[in-house]
Amino acid sequence: MSDAMLWMLLKGTWETIVMTFVSGFFGFCLGLPTGVLLFMTRDGQMLENRKVNRALAIIVNAFRSIPFIILIVWMIPFTRLIVGTSIGVGAALVPLSIGAAPFIARMIENCLLEVPHGLVEAARAMGAKPLQVVRKVLLPEALPAIINSASITLITLVGYSAMGGAVGAGGLGHIGYQYGYVGYDALVMNVVLVLLVALVFIIQFLGDLMSKRVDHRK
Amino acid sequence: MIELKNISKVFRKKNVDVRALTQVDLTISEGHIYGIIGSSGAGKSTLIRCINLLERPTQGQVLIDGVDLTTLSPNKLVNVRRKIGMIFQHFNLLSSRTVFENIAFPLELIHAPQDRIRAKVEELLELVGLEKKRDDYPASLSGGQKQRVAIARALASDPAVLLCDEATSALDPATTRSILSLLKDINRRLNITIVLITHEMDVVKAICDDVAILSEGKIVERGSVREIFSDAKTDLTQQFINSSLHVDIAHEYLNRLTQMPGGETRDLLLKLRFNGATANEPVLSSMVKLYDVDYEVLNAKMDTMGSMQVGVMLLKISGTAASTTQLVDYFKDKKLEVEIIGYV
Numbered sequence: 232m233s234d235a236m237l238w239m240l241l242k243g244t245w246e247t248i249v250m251t252f253v254s255g256f257f258g259f260c261l262g263l264p265t266g267v268l269l270f271m272t273r274d275g276q277m278l279e280n281r282k283v284n285r286a287l288a289i290i291v292n293a294f295r296s297i298p299f300i301i302l303i304v305w306m307i308p309f310t311r312l313i314v315g316t317s318i319g320v321g322a323a324l325v326p327l328s329i330g331a332a333p334f335i336a337r338m339i340e341n342c343l344l345e346v347p348h349g350l351v352e353a354a355r356a357m358g359a360k361p362l363q364v365v366r367k368v369l370l371p372e373a374l375p376a377i378i379n380s381a382s383i384t385l386i387t388l389v390g391y392s393a394m395g396g397a398v399g400a401g402g403l404g405h406i407g408y409q410y411g412y413v414g415y416d417a418l419v420m421n422v423v424l425v426l427l428v429a430l431v432f433i434i435q436f437l438g439d440l441m442s443k444r445v446d447h448r449k
Numbered sequence: 450m451i452e453l454k455n456i457s458k459v460f461r462k463k464n465v466d467v468r469a470l471t472q473v474d475l476t477i478s479e480g481h482i483y484g485i486i487g488s489s490g491a492g493k494s495t496l497i498r499c500i501n502l503l504e505r506p507t508q509g510q511v512l513i514d515g516v517d518l519t520t521l522s523p524n525k526l527v528n529v530r531r532k533i534g535m536i537f538q539h540f541n542l543l544s545s546r547t548v549f550e551n552i553a554f555p556l557e558l559i560h561a562p563q564d565r566i567r568a569k570v571e572e573l574l575e576l577v578g579l580e581k582k583r584d585d586y587p588a589s590l591s592g593g594q595k596q597r598v599a600i601a602r603a604l605a606s607d608p609a610v611l612l613c614d615e616a617t618s619a620l621d622p623a624t625t626r627s628i629l630s631l632l633k634d635i636n637r638r639l640n641i642t643i644v645l646i647t648h649e650m651d652v653v654k655a656i657c658d659d660v661a662i663l664s665e666g667k668i669v670e671r672g673s674v675r676e677i678f679s680d681a682k683t684d685l686t687q688q689f690i691n692s693s694l695h696v697d698i699a700h701e702y703l704n705r706l707t708q709m710p711g712g713e714t715r716d717l718l719l720k721l722r723f724n725g726a727t728a729n730e731p732v733l734s735s736m737v738k739l740y741d742v743d744y745e746v747l748n749a750k751m752d753t754m755g756s757m758q759v760g761v762m763l764l765k766i767s768g769t770a771a772s773t774t775q776l777v778d779y780f781k782d783k784k785l786e787v788e789i790i791g792y793v
Binding site: 347349350352353354355356357358359360363367368371372374445447448449 | 501503527528529530531533534535537539541543544545546554555557558559586587588589602603606612
């Protein structure tokens with residue numbers, strides 16, 4: 232394998248990492264508040280509000296049902312508006328973040344549902360306001376589960392970003408597509424696969440480690 | 450101090466109304482320990498949650514120091530709640546926080562300065578005897594220790610009232626006693642009004658001044674613990690009292706038990722119930738003198754409620770048929786409650 236190829240794979244790996252983590256970050260920025268709101272507006276919760284809950288659920292479900300590869304294409308005009316281009320790492324971040332957000336929102340909602348209701352009740356009895364309950368009870372108590380969800384989300388994003396390679400996103404997916412599918416270079420394709428597998432393993436390992444670190448439930 | 454007026458609570462589940470509480474009136478005086486006892490499903494939990502409006506009553510008023518909580522804005526309600534501590538059957542400690550941080554929680558909510566938080570938490574750790582567990586996480590504590598942390602946390606904001614929701618139901622008897630004596634101690638030292646709900650008469654007996662008996666969402670009887678124990682008006686109350694004062698009949702006797710009097714060949718088995726008025730009289734020795742019978746105490750339980758002696762006793766009496774009949778009348782005469790179990 233030539234130096235140029237090696238260099239390209241290295242750059243591709245870096246791009247995939249950037250796409251995964253940056254879109255993961257923005258995805259969380261959108262998904263976390265949405266998930267919290269989905270939870271808090273459920274029946275029996277502190278901000279119980281059926282209308283808001285329904286509306287949010289519809290939006291979340293709608294975005295979750297769009298296949299990712301179609302979402303990328305469908306969002307091209309919006310992506311151009313925001314980053315000025317529809318090709319490359321920057322362009323991939325927009326649909327990746329938007330695609331991940333509803334997924335993250337549902338994950339967060341599920342994590343919060345697992346926090347024992349008694350804790351919320353105790354906090355309310357002590358005079359905690361809704362935002363205090365979220366910040367000081369729900370999120371810290373759900374943190375181990377949220378970190379696990381984050382690993383799952385990031386791993387999904389690795390896959391999504393690779394998929395995005397077919398329609399203009401950069402990174403390992405693009406290399407795999409160009410050299411593996413278009414050029415049929417088995418070596419490059421396999422190296423790309425190994426790199427992706429390694430990346431997924433590392434994310435899962437770090438996620439498990441961090442989740443265990445913050446879990447004091449024994 | 451706490452007054453519940455005409456409280457009703459209806460839950461709507463799948464278009465069916467479930468009445469949890471019906472027109473409950475309750476007055477709880479300052480500095481008292483008030484017990485609310487009832488079997489499961491009686492509405493106890495709902496009732497105690499109505500006091501701090503964790504459950505909003507469908508109808509009625511909750512007055513604390515004359516202020517009707519049901520009319521307060523959410524913000525004002527939050528402030529009132531900060532003066533009402535609450536502890537729970539399952540402790541509800543935050544697993545992500547150490548003992549220290551758990552106790553500090555209510556103070557963080559009001560943005561208390563760090564040095565004040567530290568001083569207060571350390572004082573409370575000492576009060577509940579957990580100075581050494583300061584930096585441990587709840588998962589490593591025993592049930593009793595967890596409840597102590599919960600008590601310390603409930604006291605952090607200097608509440609005037611402490612609500613206890615089945616606070617000892619998940620604890621073993623020895624731990625229950627230590628938690629109850631801690632509550633009593635807190636009540637005396639800090640003059641905190643305590644409202645507790647329980648299904649165990651032993652808890653009421655151990656620390657309460659007043660008690661209300663709740664059944665199917667209604668209060669069927671209420672009064673000072675002394676009054677209720679010495680003169681229960683309803684069967685339900687009597688059942689609760691019996692559950693804390695009961696004597697078992699050994700299998701040996703149960704197997705031979707018949708309802709046929711056998712004169713001198715069989716002994717009479719009877720249960721005597723004492724209450725304050727009669728417990729001090731030497732009825733047993735007078736019985737022997739008056740009716741020429743022999744007796745054996747098979748099982749007995751005596752207790753002091755306030756300044757009153759109450760108890761129950763299982764007696765085996767041998768004598769002639771005539772003397773045992775007279776004997777039963779004698780006990781009734783002495784206002785003792787007699788129950789003839791049978792003959793062995």
